[in-house]
Structure formats: structure tokens, C-alpha cells
Amino acid sequence: RTLRIGLIPGDGIGREVIPAGRRVLESLPSSLNLKFSFVDLEAGYDTFQRTGTALPDKTVDTLKKECDGALFGAVSSPSTKVAGYSSPIVALRKKLDLYANVRPVKTTAGSSNGKPIDLVIVRENTEDLYVKEETTRETPEGKVAEAIKRISERASMRISTIAGEIALRRQKIRAAAPATSTRTEPMVTITHKSNVLSQTDGLFRETARRALAAEKFSSVLVEEQIVDSMVYKLFRQPEYYDVIVAPNLYGDILSDGAAALVGSLGLVPSANVGDGFAIGEPCHGSAPDIEGKGIANPIATLRSVALMLEFLGEENAAAKIYTAVDANLDEAKFLSPDMGGKATTQQVLDDVLKRL
Amino acid sequence: RTLRIGLIPGDGIGREVIPAGRRVLESLPSSLNLKFSFVDLEAGYDTFQRTGTALPDKTVDTLKKECDGALFGAVSSPSTKVAGYSSPIVALRKKLDLYANVRPVKTTAGSSNGKPIDLVIVRENTEDLYVKEETTRETPEGKVAEAIKRISERASMRISTIAGEIALRRQKIRAAAPATSTRTEPMVTITHKSNVLSQTDGLFRETARRALAAEKFSSVLVEEQIVDSMVYKLFRQPEYYDVIVAPNLYGDILSDGAAALVGSLGLVPSANVGDGFAIGEPCHGSAPDIEGKGIANPIATLRSVALMLEFLGEENAAAKIYTAVDANLDEAKFLSPDMGGKATTQQVLDDVLKRL
Ligand SMILES: CC(C)[C@H](C(=O)O)[C@@H](O)C(=O)O
Ligand SMILES: CC(C)[C@H](C(=O)O)[C@@H](O)C(=O)O
Numbered sequence: 171r172t173l174r175i176g177l178i179p180g181d182g183i184g185r186e187v188i189p190a191g192r193r194v195l196e197s198l199p200s201s202l203n204l205k206f207s208f209v210d211l212e213a214g215y216d217t218f219q220r221t222g223t224a225l226p227d228k229t230v231d232t233l234k235k236e237c238d239g240a241l242f243g244a245v246s247s248p249s250t251k252v253a254g255y256s257s258p259i260v261a262l263r264k265k266l267d268l269y270a271n272v273r274p275v276k277t278t279a280g281s282s283n284g285k286p287i288d289l290v291i292v293r294e295n296t297e298d299l300y301v302k303e304e305t306t307r308e309t310p311e312g313k314v315a316e317a318i319k320r321i322s323e324r325a326s327m328r329i330s331t332i333a334g335e336i337a338l339r340r341q342k343i344r345a346a347a348p349a350t351s352t353r354t355e356p357m358v359t360i361t362h363k364s365n366v367l368s369q370t371d372g373l374f375r376e377t378a379r380r381a382l383a384a385e386k387f388s389s390v391l392v393e394e395q396i397v398d399s400m401v402y403k404l405f406r407q408p409e410y411y412d413v414i415v416a417p418n419l420y421g422d423i424l425s426d427g428a429a430a431l432v433g434s435l436g437l438v439p440s441a442n443v444g445d446g447f448a449i450g451e452p453c454h455g456s457a458p459d460i461e462g463k464g465i466a467n468p469i470a471t472l473r474s475v476a477l478m479l480e481f482l483g484e485e486n487a488a489a490k491i492y493t494a495v496d497a498n499l500d501e502a503k504f505l506s507p508d509m510g511g512k513a514t515t516q517q518v519l520d521d522v523l524k525r526l
Numbered sequence: 527r528t529l530r531i532g533l534i535p536g537d538g539i540g541r542e543v544i545p546a547g548r549r550v551l552e553s554l555p556s557s558l559n560l561k562f563s564f565v566d567l568e569a570g571y572d573t574f575q576r577t578g579t580a581l582p583d584k585t586v587d588t589l590k591k592e593c594d595g596a597l598f599g600a601v602s603s604p605s606t607k608v609a610g611y612s613s614p615i616v617a618l619r620k621k622l623d624l625y626a627n628v629r630p631v632k633t634t635a636g637s638s639n640g641k642p643i644d645l646v647i648v649r650e651n652t653e654d655l656y657v658k659e660e661t662t663r664e665t666p667e668g669k670v671a672e673a674i675k676r677i678s679e680r681a682s683m684r685i686s687t688i689a690g691e692i693a694l695r696r697q698k699i700r701a702a703a704p705a706t707s708t709r710t711e712p713m714v715t716i717t718h719k720s721n722v723l724s725q726t727d728g729l730f731r732e733t734a735r736r737a738l739a740a741e742k743f744s745s746v747l748v749e750e751q752i753v754d755s756m757v758y759k760l761f762r763q764p765e766y767y768d769v770i771v772a773p774n775l776y777g778d779i780l781s782d783g784a785a786a787l788v789g790s791l792g793l794v795p796s797a798n799v800g801d802g803f804a805i806g807e808p809c810h811g812s813a814p815d816i817e818g819k820g821i822a823n824p825i826a827t828l829r830s831v832a833l834m835l836e837f838l839g840e841e842n843a844a845a846k847i848y849t850a851v852d853a854n855l856d857e858a859k860f861l862s863p864d865m866g867g868k869a870t871t872q873q874v875l876d877d878v879l880k881r882l
């Protein structure tokens with residue numbers, strides 16, 4: 171099988187980590203019988219400044235017509251409001267209907283916090299406040315701006331269903347390696363703020379409950395947490411959680427919070443998942459402070475490559491990458507500066523490649 | 527001066543901690559020349575079940591006509607949707623125009639994390655998604671619900687102004703006790719998500735920038751953080767922050783996150799502040815799991831009493847309470863179970879009272 175992968179480095183360190191992602195795909199053992207072809211695509215603030223659009227039609231069209239998956243680096247946000255500029259990754263998620271943003275967070279020997287964290291945040295990726303329907307009006311007391319938060323039964327149902335499926339799949343993996351985990355039951359925690367938003371978050375909560383009550387999820391423990399309390403619990407007892415499902419904005423906030431627990435955003439991958447398509451995307455930003463220095467941590471990207479492969483049905487290839495990355499972190503010989511090490515992007519990459 | 531204080535215990539452990547708040551006021555040294563009278567008021571889920579409303583008009587009227595301030599305990603949220611029920615504290619904040627929710631978070635000897643945290647979250651308290659304007663419609667693909675997020679220039683201006691004033695006041699206190707702090711400049715960090723919500727959060731950001739550019743804040747350092755990154759930073763470098771100003775919902779989430787850093791929600795106070803009126807409110811909930819056991823931590827309430835007094839212009843009385851509470855925590859002899867101790871609510875209270 172040959173997979174065609176779109177490469178969208180974006181801005182800043184995106185240009186340093188996406189090439190590392192390409193290299194890991196090219197270096198997978200031939201025994202996997204998997205080939206890759208690549209196409210370079212543009213998006214980001216730089217693209218906007220050059221062409222007047224942050225997400226050229228060509229990028230979207232090529233992904234839709236030619237590609238099986240893609241890797242997305244990072245984009246810079248302008249530091250003041252710039253007319254016409256709008257985040258390309260948010261647009262891409264919607265245009266390709268990549269309805270789930272999957273963000274696993276896991277401790278390894280390398281991470282600072284003592285508790286063994288192994289959770290995944292499954293974030294709805296197409297609606298909520300991210301519909302970006304906003305208006306502003308002038309009043310005698312000054313400007314008043316409004317935004318729409320939209321929650322649909324359909325999107326809540328499919329995100330909760332994939333959350334349940336991910337919980338079952340994780341349980342299967344744990345069952346195969348019982349020594350590394352103490353969790354005995356798969357669990358999904360539904361996050362919302364229905365004590366204030368009874369209709370929107372209420373709909374998310376009810377629909378998630380209904381989705382997870384399906385026969386196939388009968389072995390899955392279902393709990394819920396109000397979002398503020400979820401952040402509190404995430405920091406007090408992160409080891410308790412398995413799959414956390416949340417509307418778009420809460421998922422955005424929770425995944426950065428969870429990343430803080432394992433030491434560095436430079437470790438945390440994500441995949442934007444739709445039916446038959448996935449974009450791997452490191453959770454970190456474009457990091458202007460270290461741009462061009464060759465010291466960006468490539469781990470989040472390498473794990474995002476693996477996550478993309480998982481959702482394209484290539485679980486064996488994914489496992490190879492995860493194992494190589496974990497070995498690099500466990501040995502802790504080649505770590506980038508954000509992890510307290512001195513290795514360059516290239517050295518970390520080389521160390522992972524040699525373990526494939 | 528005699529202050530008339532409304533007492534609204536609400537549900538669950540609210541009924542155990544609010545009496546402790548009353549006792550600390552009654553026990554303040556007479557040298558302060560401050561007297562208190564009290565009026566018992568109703569609100570909460572219990573009240574709703576008995577009377578059909580969670581916030582009786584009488585409670586609002588009495589607060590408006592008779593009181594200088596109030597103490598609010600906690601309310602239980604129903605575990606499934608209940609028609610007609612709506613959070614009384616959210617309504618109270620709006621009806622009394624208590625536009626600022628002030629939530630200081632501070633380490634003491636007793637708290638677990640090694641870093642000396644001393645920050646305050648200043649949360650806008652009247653708008654954002656808390657306007658609770660929601661609609662639901664049926665579509666061929668199922669239900670779709672929408673909520674309004676409203677951000678006004680007026681509310682953003684006054685919350686940012688009070689945030690700046692709080693930063694200056696904190697700096698004055700630090701200058702008087704230089705040994706306890708390493709911070710040399712007052713700072714306000716503006717939190718928003720204007721990279722996605724350019725109009726609403728964009729308005730908040732611009733207005734906050736303008737408010738804090740006023741001459742009287744020239745000594746205040748002004749920074750900003752996107753909300754997801756703010757949660758990350760809060761956990762990675764909490765010691766860096768001073769005053770964090772945020773729209774309502776982000777402030778709600780950030781304050782629970784900050785509470786997790788200092789060990790227990792049972793320590794964290796808040797005040798709902800309007801012009802000439804303040805309601806002290808512990809940040810914790812009604813805690814049904816420990817209700818009626820007499821072991822609720824009264825510290826968050828005692829500190830909320832002090833915070834209320836501060837905003838009623840009684841800074842000396844407030845200082846007495848803070849000092850007594852800090853001494854109780856530093857000695858760590860009478861700590862409630864959430865803090866790893868064995869003391870009852872009454873024992874913690876008695877220990878604080880004897881230090882006044
Ligand atoms: C850059 C920004 C628009 C984006 C988001 O909010 O989704 C980012 O924070 C993320 O989590 O991928
Ligand atoms: C109980 C709930 C409505 C409330 C809020 O969201 O404001 C609480 O979380 C708080 O922080 O005071």
C-alpha cells in the first residue's frame with residue numbers, strides 16, 4: 171500500500187519538525203510493506219502575508235483529491251488584529267470535516283511528574299465557538315460583540331462514539347501489556363458546563379450519555395465532570411483518567427493543561443480525524459523564540475505521525491514509531507532543551523530513527 | 527461603623543462553613559471599632575425544591591435594601607436537567623451588578639507544591655456565556671442548540687480597570703513586607719482567545735489594553751496569554767504571575783486550575799465585587815460527599831470574609847483574618863481532612879479565632 175501524505179509545515183518551528191515527520195515515514199522498515207509519497211503544501215501566516223490567504227484553495231483541493239493523510243506543523247498568530255487573517259488549521263478541520271481532535275497525553279520515564287499518566291483527550295473539532303460566527307454593534311455604552319456557541323446532536327453523537335471506540339481500543343492494547351497499567355476498565359469522562367449552559371452543553375451531555383449507553387460500550391465506565399472541576403481534577407488526580415471527551419473549546423484548554431502535566435508541549439501529539447482521513451499535528455505552536463535554531467523538539471511531531479497512521483488503519487507502523495520514541499525518552503541521552511537536554515532536532519530524530 | 531451582612535448558606539457544606547464566617551466577624555477585636563448585624567437569607571437547590579425558585583425575590587431585595595455585604599456558601603447542581611432550575615449565584619451576580627469575581631490563590635507553608643505562588647484571578651462576572659441566552663431547534667439531522675457569548679466594551683473596561691487597581695494595591699502591600707516576595711513590578715496578564723474569536727475576545731483584549739494604558743497604571747507591566755496557553759503556563763510557572771484578568775468562563779476555569787496548584791479548593795476564597803457591595807464566596811462547591819460530617823474546611827470561607835471586608839474598605843480587619851488563617855496553616859496543627867489533617871470544621875475555626 172502506498173499512502174500519499176500532504177506536508178504543511180506552516181510557520182516557525184513547523185518548518186523544522188515537519189521534515190522530521192517525513193523522515194520517520196521514509197525510514198519505516200520495509201517489512202511493513204508500506205510506501206509513502208509526499209506533496210508539499212502551503213498554509214499559515216507567512217502564506218497569508220505573501221498571498222493574502224492563510225489557507226490557499228490549492229492546499230484544500232490537493233488534500234481532498236490526492237491525499238490519504240497529512241502532517242501540519244504550526245501557525246503563528248499575528249500579535250495584533252489583522253484584517254482578513256483567520257487560522258488555517260481551524261478552517262482545514264471544518265473543510266475536511268475532521269470531526270475529532272485526538273490528543274493522547276502519557277508519562278514516560280523522562281517526564282517530571284511522579285504519577286503515571288496515560289489519558290487521551292477527544293475534542294470535538296468542527297463546532298462550538300469555533301464556528302466563528304461573530305457580530306459587533308455600537309451602543310450608547312460602547313461596542314458589544316457576540317459570538318455563537320453551537321452544539322449539535324449529530325456532532326456530539328459522533329465525537330462521543332469515537333471516544334467510546336478509542337476507550338475500547340486502548341483497553342485492548344492494555345490487555346496485551348498488562349504490566350504497564352493498573353487500569354482494569356475502560357472509562358470515558360464527559361466534560362461540559364451544563365450547570366450554566368443547560369441547552370448547549372446540556373445537549374452535549376445528554377447525547378454523549380446516549381451514545382455511550384450503546385450495547386457495544388457496555389464494558390465502558392461513563393462518568394462526567396463540569397469543565398472547571400475537570401481542570402482541577404486533571405491536576406490533582408491525572409492518573410485516574412482514561413478518555414476525556416469534550417466540546418471544542420474545553421478540549422482545547424484541557425489538552426494544554428494535560429500537556430503541562432507531562433513536562434512539555436513538545437511531547438504531545440494530536441490527530442485531526444475524519445472518515446478515512448487524518449492530519450497529524452503537534453500540539454505546540456510556532457515558537458518564535460526558538461525558530462531557526464534547530465533545537466525544536468520533534469517528538470510531538472513523530473508521535474503525531476504515528477497517531478495519523480493509527481487512524482489510517484496502520485497500527486503496526488504506528489506501534490514501531492511509538493516504541494522508538496519511548497525508547498529515546500527512556501534512555502534520555504538525546505533530549506532537546508525543552509526537556510532539559512542539549513540535543514538538536516536532528517540528533518533527537520537520528521536517535522529515534524536508529525531504533526525503528 | 528456597623529455593617530449589615532446577609533448570610534446565604536445555600537446547600538451542602540455551605541451550611542457548615544457560613545456559620546464559621548459569621549463567627550469570625552463576631553470575634554474581631556473591638557479595637558477595630560467595627561460592629562456587625564446579620565440577616566439569614568435563602569437560596570439554592572434546596573430552596574428551589576421547597577419554593578419553586580432557587581433565588582427568592584426576598585433574598586435579592588434584602589441584600590439591595592438592607593445589606594452592606596454578604597456571605598454565600600455553595601449550591602448543589604441537580605444531576606439531571608430540572609425544568610426551571612437555574613444557578614442562584616449566577617443570577618445574584620447579575621442582579622446586584624457584582625461585576626468582578628476576585629480569586630486570590632496563594633501558597634502557604636501548608637500547601638504541597640514547592641513554588642511560592644501568589645496570584646489573583648480577576649474574572650468578569652456579568653456577561654460572556656453566562657448571559658445564558660440559549661435556543662434549541664430541531665433539524666433533519668437532530669437537535670442544534672446555540673448560546674450567545676457576549677462581550678461588551680463597558681464590562682471589559684471596568685474589569686480591566688479593577689484588575690489594574692488590584693495590581694497596584696498588591697504592590698503596595700508587598701512593598702510593606704519585602705521579605706515575603708521577589709516580585710518587583712506589578713503585572714496584569716490579559717487572557718483571551720482572540721486568535722479564534724477576533725471580535726468578542728478581540729474586543730476584550732483591545733479594551734483591556736486600553737484600560738491598562740491609563741496614566742495611573744504606568745507602573746504596571748501588561749502581558750497577554752491565549753487561554754489554552756495560560757492554563758499551560760499556570761501549571762508550568764505559576765510563580766511568575768500576579769494579576770490575571772479574564773472573561774467570565776475562562777476565569778471560572780482558570781481559578782479552579784489555580785486552586786489545584788495550592789493543594790485544595792478548600793483554601794481558595796472569592797469575592798463578587800460591585801460598586802460599594804461585595805459577596806464573599808468560597809470557591810468550593812456543596813461537597814455532597816462530606817456534607818453533614820462537620821469536617822468541611824472553613825478556610826476558604828474565612829478568607830472570603832476577609833476579602834469581602836477588603837472591598838468594603840475595611841483593610842485592617844481583613845488583615846487580622848488573613849494573618850490568623852496563615853498562622854493556622856503554617857502551624858499545621860489543626861488542619862481539616864482535605865489538607866491531610868484530622869481537625870473538624872469547629873476545631874479549625876477555634877484555632878483561627880484564638881489567633882485573632
Ligand atoms: C491555533 C489555535 C487556533 C488552535 C485551536 O484553538 O484549536 C490551537 O490552540 C490548537 O489547539 O490546535
Ligand atoms: C456553580 C457555578 C455556576 C459557578 C460558576 O460557574 O460561576 C462556580 O463554578 C463558580 O466558579 O462560582
